[in-house]
Amino acid sequence: MKILVPVKRVPDWQIKLKLLPDGSGVQTDGIKWILNTFDEIAVEEAIRLKEKGGVTEIVLVSIGPEDVRARLEYALAMGADSAILIKHEGPVDSDLASRAIAEVFKKGDYSMIILGKQAIDSDANQTAQLVAARLNLPQACFASKVVVDGGAATVTREVDGGLETIKIPLPCVVSTDLRLNEPRYAALPNLIKAKKKPFEVLSLDSLGVTPDVKVKVRGLSLPSARKAGRKVGSVQELIDALQNEAKVL
């Protein structure tokens, strides 16, 4: 069985982002990019399923500019088998990503798509569900455990009340939560070997996908900062402050 893993490149969450002077976007010149945290988990899960047997090929796909190549190579070095870069310079929202991913799915013989639950730049949390709906496939979002057995996936999901386990037939769509696994690091020799793995570059046009986005960002701003508080010297001082100043006790 083949697994498709869509991955997105995002700014490293450890850097403090700055806005462009006109607020139209964030400053991305020279910043460090990473593979979306949840997508690393998705790649890792696909590799673990392959290591257990039954998975023949892990194919990565990303929609974005040429620079995304380096992140795809990193995921190849982790252990994915081949990559597709759908080269596109303009904005990509979850809707556009989902339309492209659905077309790639239709062209291969995939049994499963594993995506991140959310991209940590847009925090949209939509693409997996959109892909599943477009392909009319069952979905298991926010997965913390995935077991594949006899044409079905049994997935434990992190939901509001706790954990829920569902069993869904393949092909299906899974989105990863943080506790699914701890991704391995790609070793240096593998990074060099990864450059020799199959790497296909496509365009949206060649897939018949129009480049329009449904969510247009009109402007960005910084949230209002909280005003600094103060240190208290003892529990008693804290209680006095909560009672008399903040009046929440």
Add this chain to the structure above:
Amino acid sequence: MANILLFIQHVDGRVLKGTLSALSAARELKGPWQGDQIVGIALGSGAQNAAKEMLGYGLSSVRFSEDSLFEKYRAEPYARAIALAAKEQSASTVVALASSSGKDALPRVAVLLDAAQASDIIGVNADGSVKRPMYAGNIIADVELAGPNRVVTVRATAFAPAGQESGGSECALINLAGDPELHEQPRFGEIVGYEISKADRPELADASVVVSGGRALGSADNFQKVMFPLADAFGAAIGASRAAVDSGYAPNDWQVGQTGKVVAPSLYISVGISGAIQHLAGMKDSKVIVAINKDPDAPIFEVADYGLVADLFAVAPELTEKVRGLRS
């Protein structure tokens, strides 16, 4: 003009407070998006009671179904029924609380309605754009959704629960025959297990006081010994950092943050949490923040109204005792 459909989330017929926040957002959207009426859909056991309750909030019509298809929440049939309700009730906008089910189902609704979706909105602008957080809440975006059909999920902490209103009238069964594919349900598999955290404390999402513990608690045992009595002294819900959840000190649905729950109680007390941006994303809109941490330079102090630099194992029990004393 077209209507705005509210997905009425409830537990056994009791409408979630977050649904009322989503209704507030729907009311705010009515002007800029030229919505005509607000209508609703309730699904699952108790749906009829939930539907009736919402008539008291001025919804002009509410559809419901307690069909066995909807007994337990599942993305596929719920999304289909919500889309069907939108068509039946002439709605071009669908609004839902950004709960785990709201996040799970609404994008599927967006595909079925060929709609644009904004997730987790925190505000509505007069020009019809909506505000939503990005980058773990470090940046707020004003986004415009390509019409005519739109879907939004709503961050409950950003909208006060809607008050009652007159005008509610019609409450009726949804005509499930309108979507033959609904009954292809078995294709989408089944629920085989639940592990629901027991809730003898207030709901994290609704509590007016939240006490949260971090990695510093050191073990599940300590977490219980220190955090549970502290929570009970305040009548609080318990939250946790990702590190505490990952280490197994607390269940997954207690995680507060970018990828966990977002809370904004009147009082948030963090205990042994460093204050990583992903954690702050889930609590920095709390009214009053207290931080207990032994490191005076911990980033949590940058958002705390009151910081106590101390060993939590000494001061948290003392706080528990003193608050208990006040209450009794």
